[in-house]
Amino acid sequence: MLWQTSRFDLDLTRPRVMGIVNVTPDSFSDGGRHAGTQAALRHCERLLEEGADILDIGGESTRPGSPAVPLAEELERVVPLVREAVRLGAPVSVDTYKPEVMQAVLDLGADIVNDIWALRRPGAAQVVARHARCGVCLMHMHRDPQTMQSAPMEGDVVPQVLSFLERVALDLRALGVEKSRIVLDCGTGFGKTVEQNFALLARQQELLALGYPLLAGWSRKSSLGSVTGLPVQERLAPSVAAAVLAVERGARIVRVHDVRETVAALAVWQAMQSQSHGAAPADARPTPIDKEEPGHDA
Numbered sequence: 001m002l003w004q005t006s007r008f009d010l011d012l013t014r015p016r017v018m019g020i021v022n023v024t025p026d027s028f029s030d031g032g033r034h035a036g037t038q039a040a041l042r043h044c045e046r047l048l049e050e051g052a053d054i055l056d057i058g059g060e061s062t063r064p065g066s067p068a069v070p071l072a073e074e075l076e077r078v079v080p081l082v083r084e085a086v087r088l089g090a091p092v093s094v095d096t097y098k099p100e101v102m103q104a105v106l107d108l109g110a111d112i113v114n115d116i117w118a119l120r121r122p123g124a125a126q127v128v129a130r131h132a133r134c135g136v137c138l139m140h141m142h143r144d145p146q147t148m149q150s151a152p153m154e155g156d157v158v159p160q161v162l163s164f165l166e167r168v169a170l171d172l173r174a175l176g177v178e179k180s181r182i183v184l185d186c187g188t189g190f191g192k193t194v195e196q197n198f199a200l201l202a203r204q205q206e207l208l209a210l211g212y213p214l215l216a217g218w219s220r221k222s223s224l225g226s227v228t229g230l231p232v233q234e235r236l237a238p239s240v241a242a243a244v245l246a247v248e249r250g251a252r253i254v255r256v257h258d259v260r261e262t263v264a265a266l267a268v269w270q271a272m273q274s275q276s277h278g279a280a281p282a283d284a285r286p287t288p289i290d291k292e293e294p295g296h297d298a
Contacts, residue, residue, distance in 0.1 A: 001252065003213060004180040005111035005135035008091045010053070012213050012252040015266055018093065019044075019052030019259045020219065021085075023077045024061045024069075037080040044085050051263035054112070055088070056255060057081055058095030062116055064149040064189075064222075074101055082108050093137070099123035106131050116141050116190065118168040129175035137183045137215050137253075138168050142191025149191065157196040158203050161186050166210050183253060185215040189223060197223040201242070204249040216246035217255040240265045 003010040010016060023040045044055050059077035060069040069077075078094060078101060085092045086109040093112035094105040102113050102124060111134060118138040119125040128136050140161045142153045153160065165184045173179060186200045186207060200207075207214060218224065224238040225231065236258050243254040243262050247269060256262045 001213060002180060003135055003183055003252075004133055004178065005091050006106070006109065006131070006133050007086075007111050010091065010135075014270060015247045015251065016053040016253045017051060017259055017262055017266065018054040018056045018215070018253055018255040019047035019050075020255060020257050021047070021055055021057045021081070022061070023057060023059045023081055037084070040081050041084050044081075044088060047259045048088060048090055050260035052090070052259045054091045054093055054253070055085055056093040056095055056112075056114055057085060058114075059101070060096070062095075062145045062190075064145060066145050068146075071098055071100055074098060075104060079104055079108065082110055086110060091135075093135075097121050097124065099127045102127045106134055111135060112137065114185075115139065116145075116187070118164075119172060120168070125172055125175055128172070129177050133181070135181050135183065136172070136177070137185055138165060138172070139185035140164050140187035140190065142187075145190075152191050152193050153196060157192055157199055158206055161200060162207055162210065165207065165212075169210065169212060179212070182212050183215050184210065184212045185217060185255075188216070188218055189221045194223045194226045197221070198227075201245060201249065204246065204251065208250045213252040214246075214250060215253040215255060216243065216251040218242035218246060219254075219256040219258065236261060244269055 001012040003012055021040055021044055047055060057078060059074040082092060082094060082105045091111040093114045094110050095114045096102060097115050097117040099121060113128055113134060114137040115124065116139045119128060128134060142148050169182055169184065172182065188197050219239045220232050220235045224235050224242060228238050239256065239258060240261050243256055244265050246254055247266060254262060
């Protein structure tokens with residue numbers, strides 16, 4: 001299984017680690033430690049040294065209750081970093097829902113659009129559809145970041161999320177986007193209760209029936225704090241556990257803050273899998289595409 005992106009075809013036979021790079025002053029997790037371009041670039045380099053396969057750069061916090069960031073401010077935060085990060089030799093994802101930001105970073109060579117709104121904002125789907133190759137992650141979110149946890153979803157969450165993700169993926173494919181470019185995310189913590197988040201993890205394989213790779217984003221989430229009693233900065237162990245459990249249940253990408261520890265845990269899981277199936281461990285790095293050849297379908 002391959003994930004086609006702007007500059008790389010990512011082999012997902014081995015689970016991939018997406019390292020989080022918040023260029024924000026108000027992130028729920030890192031408190032703005034990487035808000036400046038140079039600090040954020042050093043963080044990118046450190047995550048790659050720790051084994052990240054993908055960098056995910058975001059210029060707007062989407063924690064529950066967070067205010068929207070004006071377009072000009074998000075561009076000012078994200079564009080200088082993306083301009084430098086695309087030179088690091090690894091896939092660059094940008095976490096944004098604004099079509100203007102998508103266009104700007106794709107023009108700079110970014111590889112993936114990671115959108116919590118699943119390209120539902122006017123013009124967003126068209127930006128991705130016009131691009132020849134970029135990858136995209138479509139996420140389920142109930143309501144919006146300002147209100148999603150004030151009135152979370154009701155009932156059995158799994159079929160609701162599955163139906164939504166199927167619809168937005170089909171809508172994007174109707175615009176001409178190849179299936180091999182699309183990854184799905186059930187949106188852990190985005191308008192769900194603690195019980196619903198864990199139901200999505202426990203029944204994650206039901207989402208695999210859609211036929212797309214899954215990205216899981218459990219790192220330091222409040223649901224982990226709810227079941228462990230740990231504050232956000234002490235959620236390393238539960239975050240790593242959740243990442244491994246998500247991969248065990250079929251996720252192919254995990255989006256994490258703690259790259260080194262997640263990579264180490266997945267190496268243990270991969271070694272066990274290799275022995276179970278009699279296969280050699282998969283290559284550790286994504287490979288650049290040959291610019292003379294078309295991308296591969298999944």
